[in-house]
């Protein structure tokens with residue numbers, strides 16, 4: 123039967139990308155409701171009540187973030203929509219912007235009203251070359267119909283939305299690097315504090331939110347924060363977009379309410395549709411490349427032996443040692459033919475290439491890890507390399523300016539933690555490892571449950 | 575009013591001092607001085623926005639403040655974290671800090687060429703000091719080190735990017751001191767480099783200061799390059815009435831004999847420039863007649879430069895006899911049995927100038943005359 127869709131419900135209505143169809147299907151109701159019947163603080167209050175958590179990766183409660191925004195007299199405030207989506211495995215924002223651009227614009231208008239942002243920016247990654255046109259078209263249509271510009275709906279609220287294209291750097295998705303880049307500078311993350319809520323774009327108070335987060339404001343206002351918070355469980359409220367890829371029959375973007383199990387998500391026909399060619403599940407990176415990889419046995423069940431559910435709490439159950447994270451929702455599935463060493467090398471190469479190079483542990487450590495992993499993968503590794511890798515990631519983690527350092531360290535740490543024998547096998551069998559895979563090994567065997 | 579201003583109490587490595595609100599942990603620790611002051615490779619007091627990058631100054635905050643005594647979850651960059659009233663900081667008393675700093679030093683060195691024997695910065699290089707004081711012997715890095723092409727930056731400044739630690743100090747200097755900034759960082763990550771647009775800012779009157787702020791030998795003075803080792807030079811403070819309105823005219827002249835080998839700005843005990851100087855003072859005024867001499871520069875005992883000042887250096891107490899229970903180490907071989915070097919009758923500490931090869935000529939005819 124499928125769970126309720128709040129964001130993608132209308133995605134398949136023909137012509138929904140254009141204003142007329144979108145409006146006919148009930149679009150821009152939330153703007154009318156918010157601007158005409160609510161105060162900005164009431165909008166923020168609804169978002170707080172909804173329990174919405176940031177969909178960009180960190181999962182910080184959105185309403186709380188909004189209430190932290192400094193509001194000094196006479197200083198402009200800004201809302202910036204983070205559409206830099208560059209985390210490997212993540213492509214949900216692209217889907218939203220490409221097929222439902224008006225949903226994002228609608229969410230941006232309501233959120234701008236709540237935050238008092240008269241100039242709102244969409245910072246979009248350069249590689250999404252065709253999307254700015256779609257967004258700008260939607261912005262123009264919204265403006266022609268009185269949803270943007272001066273004195274919107276006669277309420278006295280002015281708002282413009284601008285699309286700003288990045289030049290293609292993952293680091294510009296980090297909110298302070300994004301702000302630097304938006305200001306026309308080199309995209310180096312800033313040292314915090316001060317936080318953007320106090321000093322963001324042009325040193326003015328700023329909120330940076332993910333595309334999906336801001337789109338989710340539309341159903342929250344339409345249905346009320348309370349109703350939204352009833353979907354899902356615990357602190358995982360509402361619906362979440364997941365971009366599923368890897369060894370599955372049906373890669374794509376799915377909207378789930380956060381009550382289904384990981385097993386159901388991978389194997390049911392409604393979602394990923396299982397693994398092709400009768401292969402078995404070996405591992406999964408459930409939330410984008412930065413989050414810890416889990417072997418099949420720890421993925422489907424937590425260390426306590428409970429069924430793992432697709433939500434913030436359950437995915438992170440067991441902490442870093444025995445769990446992972448919801449992250450950005452980039453769900454990457456690896457079957458028994460995949461090599462974890464190779465996969466880790468690919469990720470390490472990515473982080474080495476994307477580090478901004480400001481802080482020494484990240485600049486130097488990411489390159490070092492890549493080189494060692496390359497040796498191991500190509501049969502030139504030594505057994506001491508595995509401990510060395512562990513030590514390098516440990517020296518990076520927590521010691522850098524921005525979380526990219528951590529994001530580079532975690533995948534390496536998790537791969538060694540859970541797949542150490544696969545690394546050792548590579549080192550011990552330099553020739554065999556060039557011709558065949560370690561395979562599934564014991565990674566799907568049921569684990570002994572340690573009673574809590 | 576002024577004397578009512580509340581001071582913040584901060585405890586660093588069990589030593590408590592009072593500092594003004596707004597003071598960074600690093601500056602507070604420098605007030606205490608000695609080993610309590612964390613090493614700083616990128617922060618520079620005079621350069622706005624500097625710091626936070628190299629991560630050598632990481633410290634542990636064991637208690638945030640009296641109001642909120644919780645510890646901070648991660649180590650923080652002391653150069654960019656301000657003290658709070660009642661804060662408790664651990665620097666050299668924290669295992670975590672020592673371990674993390676080891677890591678940072680190692681990272682800074684894995685791609686460094688370690689070409690100290692041919693580097694002009696050797697002897698006054700902060701990376702040398704850092705690795706000596708906070709690093710580990712040996713390296714675990716077994717790969718080819720990163721190199722960059724050399725760029726020609728005109729007559730005065732040599733950029734040797736391979737030695738750069740990307741502290742960004744020169745970028746801030748060019749940005750804040752020179753008229754039009756055409757100097758920055760290109761590319762990113764381990765392949766980022768100081769931009770060659772620096773060539774253009776070279777025309778600026780103050781660009782020479784980037785040589786002084788560079789902690790390593792990535793930016794060196796072409797008028798001095800390969801002319802001498804710094805430890806053979808005698809630094810002397812001097813000044814002149816410089817016509818440039820922004821130039822302090824206060825410098826250190828580096829002598830060998832009667833000759834001025836180079837001119838630099840004066841540096842404080844943390845290696846930071848006290849007052850900026852213009853290119854003319856730095857590159858063009860190399861005669862004693864150009865300057866009013868003030869006297870010998872005070873040199874830190876730890877500095878290798880102090881080894882040029884032979885007379886009056888106090889030798890530290892020898893602990894070895896105590897460690898060995900009063901016994902003297904057994905002499906296995908006297909070098910003079912087999913070699914003419916360091917002839918015992920020549921007392922090096924009596925030389926008022928650096929030792930020369932002539933002091934060791936094998937016929938032994940010319941003894942030191944002074």
Ligand SMILES: Cc1cc2nc3c(=O)[nH]c(=O)nc-3n(C[C@H](O)[C@H](O)[C@H](O)COP(=O)(O)O)c2cc1C
Pocket residue numbers: 175176177178179180181182184187204205206207208209292293294295296297298330331332333335336524525526529
């Ligand atoms: C290296 C790095 C890359 C990031 N990339 C993105 C991104 O592409 N999109 C995004 O929404 N958030 C990204 N983030 C997270 C943002 O810094 C920020 O937390 C987020 O935009 C906040 O929005 P939210 O609260 O709606 O999740 C990234 C963070 C880091 C450290």
Ligand code: SF4
Pocket residue numbers: 293310311476477478479480481482484485522523524525526527528
């Ligand atoms: S952690 Fe990496 S990406 Fe982040 S600021 Fe430091 S060098 Fe740049």
Ligand code: SF4
Pocket residue numbers: 737738739740741742743744745768784787788789790792793
């Ligand atoms: S050239 Fe020197 S001052 Fe400039 S960034 Fe490199 S190390 Fe720092």
Ligand code: FES
Pocket residue numbers: 613614615616617625626627628629630631632651652653654
């Ligand atoms: S001196 Fe503080 S991080 Fe470099």
